[in-house]
Amino acid sequence: MSLTPMMRQYQEIKATLEDTLLMFRLGDFYELFFEDAVVASRALDITLTGRDAGEAGRIPMCGVPYHALESYLDRLIEQGFRVAICEQVEDPKTAKGLVQREIVRVVTPGTALSNEQANRFLASFVARDDMVGLGLVDVGTGEVLFGEASCGECVEQLRRLAPIELLVAKDVDLPEPLARYVAEEQVVVTRRRPGATGYLERQYAVSQPELLGIGATSLARNACDMALAYIEETQKTQLAHLQAPRPLFEPNHMLLTQASILHLELTATARDRARKGSLLDLLDETATAAGSRLLKSWLERPLCKRMDIEARHDAVDYFYQDLILREEAREALRGVHDMARLLARFSFGSANARDLLALAQSLRAARQVVDIVRTQDMPALLVRLVDALPDLAPLYEDAFAQLVDDPPASIRDGGMFRDGVHPELDRLRSLQSSGRAWLRDLEQAERERTGIKSLKVGYNKVFGYYIEVSKANLASVPAEYERRQTLAAAERFVLPALKEREAEIVSAEERAVAFEEGLFRSFSDRVLAAGTGIQQWADAIAQIDVLVGLAHIASKRRYVRPAMDDAVGLDIEAGRHPVVEAHVGADFVPNDTLLTPEENIILLTGPNMGGKSTYMRQTAVICVIAQMGGFVPASRARIGIVDKLFTRIGASDDLGRGQSTFMVEMTELAEILRLATGRSLVLLDEIGRGTSTYDGLSIAEAVLEDLATRSDRPLTMFATHYHELIRFSEQFACVRNQSLAVEETGGDIRFLHTVILRPSDRSYGIQVARLAGLPSHVIERAQELLLARENWQVEMDHQTRETAATAPCEWIHEGEPGRGGGGSDLALFAGPYRAFAEWLAGQDVMRMTPLDAMNQLYQAIEKARELIKWDTSN
Numbered sequence: 079m080s081l082t083p084m085m086r087q088y089q090e091i092k093a094t095l096e097d098t099l100l101m102f103r104l105g106d107f108y109e110l111f112f113e114d115a116v117v118a119s120r121a122l123d124i125t126l127t128g129r130d131a132g133e134a135g136r137i138p139m140c141g142v143p144y145h146a147l148e149s150y151l152d153r154l155i156e157q158g159f160r161v162a163i164c165e166q167v168e169d170p171k172t173a174k175g176l177v178q179r180e181i182v183r184v185v186t187p188g189t190a191l192s193n194e195q196a197n198r199f200l201a202s203f204v205a206r207d208d209m210v211g212l213g214l215v216d217v218g219t220g221e222v223l224f225g226e227a228s229c230g231e232c233v234e235q236l237r238r239l240a241p242i243e244l245l246v247a248k249d250v251d252l253p254e255p256l257a258r259y260v261a262e263e264q265v266v267v268t269r270r271r272p273g274a275t276g277y278l279e280r281q282y283a284v285s286q287p288e289l290l291g292i293g294a295t296s297l298a299r300n301a302c303d304m305a306l307a308y309i310e311e312t313q314k315t316q317l318a319h320l321q322a323p324r325p326l327f328e329p330n331h332m333l334l335t336q337a338s339i340l341h342l343e344l345t346a347t348a349r350d351r352a353r354k355g356s357l358l359d360l361l362d363e364t365a366t367a368a369g370s371r372l373l374k375s376w377l378e379r380p381l382c383k384r385m386d387i388e389a390r391h392d393a394v395d396y397f398y399q400d401l402i403l404r405e406e407a408r409e410a411l412r413g414v415h416d417m418a419r420l421l422a423r424f425s426f427g428s429a430n431a432r433d434l435l436a437l438a439q440s441l442r443a444a445r446q447v448v449d450i451v452r453t454q455d456m457p458a459l460l461v462r463l464v465d466a467l468p469d470l471a472p473l474y475e476d477a478f479a480q481l482v483d484d485p486p487a488s489i490r491d492g493g494m495f496r497d498g499v500h501p502e503l504d505r506l507r508s509l510q511s512s513g514r515a516w517l518r519d520l521e522q523a524e525r526e527r528t529g530i531k532s533l534k535v536g537y538n539k540v541f542g543y544y545i546e547v548s549k550a551n552l553a554s555v556p557a558e559y560e561r562r563q564t565l566a567a568a569e570r571f572v573l574p575a576l577k578e579r580e581a582e583i584v585s586a587e588e589r590a591v592a593f594e595e596g597l598f599r600s601f602s603d604r605v606l607a608a609g610t611g612i613q614q615w616a617d618a619i620a621q622i623d624v625l626v627g628l629a630h631i632a633s634k635r636r637y638v639r640p641a642m643d644d645a646v647g648l649d650i651e652a653g654r655h656p657v658v659e660a661h662v663g664a665d666f667v668p669n670d671t672l673l674t675p676e677e678n679i680i681l682l683t684g685p686n687m688g689g690k691s692t693y694m695r696q697t698a699v700i701c702v703i704a705q706m707g708g709f710v711p712a713s714r715a716r717i718g719i720v721d722k723l724f725t726r727i728g729a730s731d732d733l734g735r736g737q738s739t740f741m742v743e744m745t746e747l748a749e750i751l752r753l754a755t756g757r758s759l760v761l762l763d764e765i766g767r768g769t770s771t772y773d774g775l776s777i778a779e780a781v782l783e784d785l786a787t788r789s790d791r792p793l794t795m796f797a798t799h800y801h802e803l804i805r806f807s808e809q810f811a812c813v814r815n816q817s818l819a820v821e822e823t824g825g826d827i828r829f830l831h832t833v834i835l836r837p838s839d840r841s842y843g844i845q846v847a848r849l850a851g852l853p854s855h856v857i858e859r860a861q862e863l864l865l866a867r868e869n870w871q872v873e874m875d876h877q878t879r880e881t882a883a884t885a886p887c888e889w890i891h892e893g894e895p896g897r898g899g900g901g902s903d904l905a906l907f908a909g910p911y912r913a914f915a916e917w918l919a920g921q922d923v924m925r926m927t928p929l930d931a932m933n934q935l936y937q938a939i940e941k942a943r944e945l946i947k948w949d950t951s952n
Contacts (some may be wrong), residue, residue, distance in 0.1 A: 082132040085111070085175050091164055092180065098160040098184060108143040108163070121157055145488055148191075148428075149893035155190040158266055167831055176528055177715050183426075185314040187266045189241025191422060192218050195367045196374070202305040204269075204297045205229070205250060211297025212326060213305040214239060219371070219418040220425075220613065224298040226325030229253045236325050237336040238378055241265060247272035274307035278323075280485070281306050281316055288543060290323050303625045318606045319418075319425035319728055332380040332705055333722040333753070337746050341725040341761075342698055343657070344737060357699060360657050361708070363630045364410035368418055368616055369623030376624065382721055384642050390625065390707025392457040397629035404633075404710075406450045409628050413443030414623075417616040424605045431485030433492040438477035441470050442611070444619045458798055459531075463618040468611035473604060480597075487809040490600050492591035500597065506590035513583035515806050517543070520576065527553050528820040535576075542575065542838035543580045544570040547719060632709035634662070640704040640715040646792060647674045648697065649738075652713035653695035656703075659711060661918055667831040668713070671697045673793040675756075677814045679786055682797040684818030689831040690797040691727055693818070697795060698723055722758040724750040742790035747781065756790030763797045775800050780838065804837040916943050 081089065090109055092100050099118055101108035106874050110118045110880055111129070115138040119126040121411065127134040142150040147163075151802050162934050163183045170177050180743045187202030197216045204211040210232040214223040225235060233255045236244075244260060246252065248269045260267055265564040278287050278299060292299045309932060310316055334754045340348055346359045358377055364370045381387045415436045423429040424437075448464045456464075458745050497504060530551045537543045547555055559571035605612070612910045631637065635656065650666035659666040668691070673680065682690050699711045704717045747765065754760050765781055766774030785794050791812060796803075807813045817838035819830040826848075848857050921934055 080133040081129070083781070085131045085137075087132070087176060087179060091179065094181075095162055095184075098162050100162050100164060100181075102164045103166050104141070106143060106144050107141040108147055109139060111137055111139050111259065111275070113138075114494050115140045115161075118154070121159065122153055130579065138755075146695045151185055151204040152188065155185060155187050156265070157418065158187060160187075161185045167848070173853055176635070182314055184244055185639075186268065186312060188245075188268075189309060189312050190213075190415070191419070191426060193419065193802055194369050197221065197238050197371060198720050199223075199241040200243050200245070200305060200309070201236060201239075202245040202301045202308070203232075203250075203252075203256065203306065204247070204300040205253065206297055209297055210253075210256075211299070212236070213301035214241060214326070215305050215309060215318060215320065217309065217313075217320075217426075218422050220317075220321045220422060220937065221366075222302070222320055222323040223326050224292055224302050224323050226298040227327060229255050231327075232256075234336055237263075238339065243268055243765065245270050245308055249303075255404075259367065267646045268308070270304060270308060272304075275300075276304045277306035277310065282322065290674055291325065292323060308429075313426065315427070317422075317425045318625045319421045319613070320610050324383075325560075330381060330383040330386065332382050332702075332720060334378060334380070334702070335724065338723055339378060340490070342695055342702070343725045344544040344699075344702065345374055350767060352486070355657070356802050357657055359549040360660055361628070361631055361703075363627035363634075364623045365408055365627070366414050366620065366623050367416040368410070368414075368620035369627065372620040373624045373627065377702065377708040378419075380702050382705065382719055382935050383709065383717055384644055384694070385721075387459070387642050387705055387707060391642070393625045393709060394628045394913075396455070396457050396460065396616075397451075397626050398632050398639075401633070403450065403453075405570065407447055407622070410443055410447045410450055411623050411626065412438060412621055415440045417441070417444075417612055417619075421609055421612050421616075422794075424696060425609070427602075429602060429605075431481055431489060432487065434477055434605070435481050435485060435600070437605065437612070438474035439479075441474040441480075441615060444615050445471065447619060449620060452904040461623070463621055467614055467618055468608075470608055470611055470615065473608055477601065482806040487626040489595055490591065492587070492594050494594050495597055498591070503590060503593050503597070504588050506593060509586035509599065510583065510590060513579065513586060516579060517583070521545075528556060529572065530554050538571075542584065543574075543576055544572055545576065546570050549620075577649060628708040637703075637709035637711050638714065639701075640710050640712075640717045642704065643716055643718045645718050647716075648701070648719045648759075649716040650697065650700055650710075650712050651699055651715065653696050653715070654711040655692050655699060656711045658692055658696075667697075669831075669833040673795075675791070677812055679782070679796060679810075679813045679817050681803060681813050681837070682795060682817065682833075683799070683801060683804065683815070685827070685829070685838070687822055688818035689828050689833075691763055691819055691832060693724075694727065694763065694795045694797060694832075698725060698759060698761055701774070718757075720757060720759045721755060721861055722753060724754060724758065725763075726750060727761060727853075743775075749929060751781070751784065756792060758792040760785070760792045760794045760858055762794065764799065765796070768810045775802060779803060782806055782813075786812055799836070807837075914945060917941070 088100070088102055091102075092112075092114075098115045099110060103109075118124070119138075119140040122142070123141075124140050124142070124907070126140050131137045136840055151161060156407040161184070162181045163185065164179050165182045166177050166179045167180045167182075167780075170732055186200075188198075190198070191199045198218055199214045199216050202213040208228060210225045210229045212232050212235065213226065215221070222237075225232065227235075236256075236259060243266045245268050247934050248271060250272075252267075259265070278290065279285065282290060284290060287294050287299050287302075292302065334344075339345060343356050345356055347355045356594060358374055361377070362370055362373055364373055370948040371455060381390075397407065417440050420429070420433050420437045421439070423433050448467065451460060452464060473663065480495050480499045482494060482496055482675070483761060483934075486492070495503060497507065517535050521533065523546060524535075525531060526531050528551075530547055532548055532551065534546050535543065536546055544562055545559065545567075546568050547570075552569060555569075555571065559573065559608060561569060562572050563570040588678060637656075648671055653671055654666055654668050671680075671693075682694070700712060701717055701723060703710050704715065705720065710717075720845060726743060743765070747762070750760055750762075762781070766776075766778040778798060779802070782796055782803060783806075786806065787810075804815055805938055807815045814835070815837040816833050816835055819832045819834045820838070821828040821830055841871075915916075918938065926934065
């Protein structure tokens, strides 16, 4: 079926794309046709119209204005679409026949420019045997990361960085952990041809990847090549703003699993994954988007090297001690825009004069920030940051001198540069100005000649300059007026003199706009040439912003500088949970925390709602804040460097994986026991509560025993309702019993939220249930059942003691010489029999709990079975 020439051009370009919407530039609109139009009209909620396509008849069509493209692109990308942008690549006025068009960019979820504060990563994945290589690129900020590790470790990094799109070779099956992650987080997976090489070297102009810290044959190198090849293919260019690659698995950082980040609600709440209500939300007093991103990164990756931590503390203290300096810096920081994202727009070729002016304003404000913070007492970290910054004053001063105060949104509209910037631009504008004056004179003269007071001279891009007369005045139109266009309420005409002058005026306007575009492109080239320096400024300002913000929050909320120590242990006086304290205010009850190599386990008991979880979380959060470089919510704190922080707090199932709450708990617990070291901090809350009482108690007891008997015992806070575990403090000197105090009056209780140095004797579950609003008849019945069970337990304990005191030793063999003889032959107690008898005689039944007695009885049965086997064989 024959199509119009333009529709054939559209179809030929569309045929080169796979699973991609095509936005086709026609004048001032980007149009979509056929099925793309139907899909896009639904996704964007815009009108679906039609267009004549030759013999094919009328086809579906929809479009968006060129000046609003980015907002519509954002909406499509957020819904997971890929969009190809097809532009006119020659001037329609000089084109012979159909205007040539080409795809200039393919926008995908991982390559879309974003104005969001958070990072937006594109990830690539390469696997060999049990190892995985990762490459991650944020095209909006220019960050590039690489790493190589086990699949599980790499998935942890993906969970932390949350890439939008994942590149995978076409012939590779995703490992189960990665496939599960992709399904859970609904990551867009793009299949690629394998084998792209050389892109790293070309992007960074190096002869070998080792110069970037990446092994030449490593999986990480292959992953980075895949990502850079994809970016070059979709963006049709190398992006000049990409920063030097950084390793994902950097040394000297605390290991924080994604589970721990979530349990502690460091960057998002556990309930709804929202930023509001998290520690990040509370601590974020930054003034810039880059500072906010960096604060999140610091929270997720605390430091482990004391000198680096203390360097940050020195810088925070510098701003903390000087209120005037701090407030002046905060005010200046508010003038800094997101320079990394602005630079990306220049790299993509999508920047306009407003972006250039924003960049200039940011660089000038950044210079002011540095001038404010630079003093003779400036700490070493700030000295390192500001002394290495290049002088970019010529760039931003030229921008201020040449750009108008309020430039247009599009560089194709002209009017970006001031008069006097360039003689040729001034000449062209003079022609425009004289032409406009001539038009004003013509309009006035024609009004007087025709007597039509409402006559006006106008212009549009389709018909050029015209004279418009309302239909009520058509009778007064002179004969020499040539009709050009009919409107509902008016007619438009031209005059020979107007047509003659139009070419001169339009030519001057078009040449002026083209000249300004050239000036802007030259400025863009200067920006890109200064890209490395701009990134240095952006990084330095982001760090200063975070440090100033941490000082501000410390002053605002009475945080103190922690003393850092290479020794193992924590000593926190009057510690507070920052988020809970911000919510309850002065009602928050501070508590001390002391963990040492000798007493490395706190066994924490007490009722639900008593504050056990808050107490444990605040200890972990204080360590994280201290090691990220901030001051901490306490009256005093000494923090021994923690290398890894693990938490197992709260109950959550994973129905998508087919895992119950208990299975999730055991999976996380297994990882903790496998990875924890003597410098780690481990928080365990209610281990074993997701299964039957005896199973759960046995697991909790075994875990506690393991943590207490290791050669490299981690610092541990172990909260439990299993009061049978309290005796561990007698068996192991490293275990200290603590509990949350409760005040009981009659049948009511009041939570004091105060940690005391003794175990709790009750869980107060029924009292908590009453506070929760359970019906009174249910509460009363629960109390009856509890009393009955307690009485039964007392009776069982009494019977156990009586039986132990009076029962004869009927198990001794009779009749055989040397093996019983009615119980009189003491030769019975020779060999293994004697060992068994001595073990049995050593049991202290009076001090056993019922559970202990059951465990010992089980051991006695096993020993007896072993004796029978021995006896039979001998």
